[in-house]
Amino acid sequence: MSGETKTDFQIVNHSIPRRDGRVKVTGKAQYVADLRLIGMAYAKVLRSPLAHAKIISIDKSKAEAHPGVYCVVTGFDLDGLNPYFGHAVKDHPLLAIDKVRYAGEPVAAVVAIDERTAFEALEFIDVKYEELKGIFTPQEALAKDAPLLHEKKFEAGALRGFEGDVTAGQGTNICQTHKIQWGDVDKAFKEAAAVIEGDYYFPMTYAYAMEPYVAIADVTDQGVNVYSSAQHPFMVRHDLKNIFNLPVSKVRLIVPFVGGGYGSKSYTKVEPLVAACSWKAKRPVKLQLTVEEAMLTTRSDDAYTWMKTAVDKNGKIIARQAKIMMNTGAYAENSPLVVEKSTNRCVGPYAIANVLIENMSLYTNTVPASSYRGFGCAQVTLPGESQIDELATKIGRDPYEFRLQNAAKPGEEFFPGMRPFDGTLKQDLDTAAKAIGWGTPLAKGHGRTVAVSGSDAGAYPLTSTAVRVHADGSATIMTGSTELGQGSHTVLPQIAAEELGITYDKVNVISSDTAITPYDRSTGASRTTTLMGSAVQEACQEAIAQMVVMAADVLKVKKEEIQSVRGGVRCGEVELNWSQVISKFYALPDGEVIGRSYIRKSGKFAALPVFWEAAATGVELSVDEDTGKITMEKLATVGDVGLAINPALAEGQDIGAATMGMGIGLFEELVYEGSQLMNGSILDYRLPRFSDLPKQVELHLVQNRDGVGPYGAKGGGEASLNSMAANIANAVDKAVGVRIRQAPLTPERVWRALKEKNK
Amino acid sequence: MMPLRKFSIHQPSTVAEASQMLAQYGEKGRLYAGGTELLLAMKHDLLRYEHLVDVKTIPDLNRIELKNGALMIGGSATHRAIERSAIVKQSLPVLAEMETKVANIRVRACGTLGGNLCFAEPHSDPATLLTALGAKAHVQGKAGVRAIAMDKLITGAYETSLAGDELLVGVEIPVLAKNQRAAYLKFQLKERPTLGLALFLELDGDNIKKASAVVGSVSVSPTQSEQANRLLTGTRAQVEKQIGDAAEALANAADPVDDTEGGADYKRHLIGVFLRRAFVKALA
């Protein structure tokens, strides 16, 4: 671990221990689950056993008569609310209305004096269903005689995050389509020296977080107050404001620590339901899902991809075409954006002259899919990076050199209309290859590969913040960024301390309270260091500018005579630190200066993406040919992060993402049998463990200060997930000569492929 | 996992008292040891009991001792205690080694051997090994004490031959004689084994006089096949030639089915792989 570069930074680019580390490991950190409001009741949810059915009736009288029950809420009790939500497509009822669309969908909620009482009353609710034919795959959703999941037309959400139209709700099961095209792929394929073509499948996966969804809502005449494990409190506020038809100022979301998200906590989840419970019960209500229930709440889109890639006789990639079908489940959630992103991410990070990618996501009677770390990139990097290796093999090239030849160059506008590439893939690949011993002899049954990914990251640049500098020279950052474990509460004060020239310990962070902290669109898309980091930096600079004016006032000189130095100002012989400036200005040792910043799509953030998130990973693995079992031997991650504000945290994100990607490559997959999820618990859904990691792990950062963020930083934390499944598939091919185009590569799948080969 | 429904815990101080309690509560009561299976199932609302009878309050039911050439392991001895017991490590290392790989440290720390065997969850490591070792279960109920051969204890998935008021008080496991060898191997990807394979061999010079191969986890209970055991006897060279047929016979007896752990053909294949590996390991 040597991510620190030689710079004259005093606080940033140093691996300061994470601020929330001690409270978390000692169990003192507060999560929503730890909070209790006076008079608070508890809710439990009754879920549909059927995947697709009309709700004929719900008899809740027996449950409501159960001692300790305050009320039972169903889809029939929502008059007075706008019960449909969704930032992209308003297709999601907060409780099933008239019909259910997946097994596990909330149908009713019991509110009671405690959790057990609410749970015990669930079985007294009598729901009569009329079962409808279900559809479970995109292929079934497109069939001529397929039942329609959503009958009504939807309003497109105002915050969908992309400029194209929403295609949901047009009388088909299509949720969203997207297409990109340049050049002429047909012509290029005709002229190509070699072409590779294949079908790939990326599985449904669950973004396991230690903390399942939890929220407390208190709905009163004064407005709606919600404590939630939400990643994007401002997005949730928007949905709640619509549901309750309230001004923004009357909806308050408060997010304490979040116990991991990985995409699953982004956008609105249980908050509308809890708020409806509180509204009915007329008291604060807490709803805490179990892990099994969380697994019935969101997952990743699984993706069926047909892809074709071609090279000319010089080994230059000249064309890529793909058709993707994504299974988005019962509700759109954030999948329309996943579709757009996965379409774009089919290309990267290669400069390809002819491209045609067509993507479509379909509604099915399965758990709704939404954001998942990597955001559509992992789904298409499995085919994308597999084909790079397949092509290299076909034309007899070293896959690492083949990548070097074709990867986007720094500053190259490889994706028409987008920000020129701001990373250094050559260095990323070199570092990964070296780390896993590229070119050195390999044992039999071992395979070694490197892979890259580059995604259009950062989401939409809309972020604001305030930094309050206090009269004692300390400072408070008011940020809408949520601490999910990624380290924002360590990195942001590092930036403020660097700018203000004060010690790190003097900077405090107040976060994610929509009534107090300025607006931030979201904590996702690897954007916080880049966007919120820039906002904090600018806000500090604005505070300094104000304090220069104050100092001039205090010293009775012209502003131009004041020189700002680290931690204060100088005017001739006189030096004042910030504490002195503020205290003298107010003539009291108290008071403050508020520095502000508003970031929007303009200036250095005018071009999208905000940045290209690039990373390389390298693996060596071995395959037990008897059982098909893969053992990871070596792993290297290389995060191309511009400048790591906190190298240890950046590396921590990379190993976390790579481990998650390894899980998909090796064993993670939600399995449906007919209408039922077969492995909806972490006893049956196999997550990666520490013992699955190889003994040799190397974490590297490439820091060329080429990002738009503070000091040349840009985001990381997702990219090393994206290439892992492809890397594993490629390394298995190298090790034992079988090409598997589906993740995860379970022992059984590898064994079957070997059996097929040895036939 | 949902909140637990209400129940009462009863703390007997003798086996007889526990048995009496079980008889009294009938369907509404159940023995409770480490709770790693029982409480999990109750939290998933798969099982409901109003009365739990805690075997841990019965003194000495967790004792581990060596008696007349056999290991006696009390019903409430935890996996962790067995794994760390000097007596077990010395007298029957194959058992200690198997125990180190059961579940995870948290489950091993409170999960008991009695709970493992009596829950009769089909993916049990101990049940498979103890069957190959010819262990006996000692049980006690209203009708008194009796011994049940290991292969008669588990009668199906989640089913045993214990009467409602009977407790498993201990397991008697003959330790290996000088000419006896044993090995246990498993293949596991998820929380529970996909396959466990135990092999017991009795040698006479270079000859294998007696063999017992048991496969677990691939079907409802540990399985052996007389034919397979016969094919595993003879000279080492002979057995090496016959081992494929033995695996086939064992696979036929186990008759695995397709499930989320894998296809039947894959599991049949694994039986062959692990039988070969166990054979090499046992004779190493």
Ligand SMILES: Cc1cc2nc3c(=O)[nH]c(=O)nc-3n(C[C@H](O)[C@H](O)[C@H](O)COP(=O)(O)OP(=O)(O)OC[C@H]3O[C@@H](n4cnc5c(N)ncnc54)[C@H](O)[C@@H]3O)c2cc1C
């Ligand atoms: C996550 C996880 C992973 C696991 N992995 C493995 C694995 O890899 N291999 C493996 O073999 N096992 C595995 N197990 C099973 C584990 O070994 C058992 O959970 C444990 O041994 C059960 O013991 P307990 O004391 O907790 O039983 P309890 O849960 O207390 O009881 C289980 C059942 O046994 C009955 N019972 C308990 N004691 C007695 C007794 N003395 N007489 C009669 N009946 C009794 C109870 O009435 C109950 O029905 C796993 C379990 C979990 C939860």
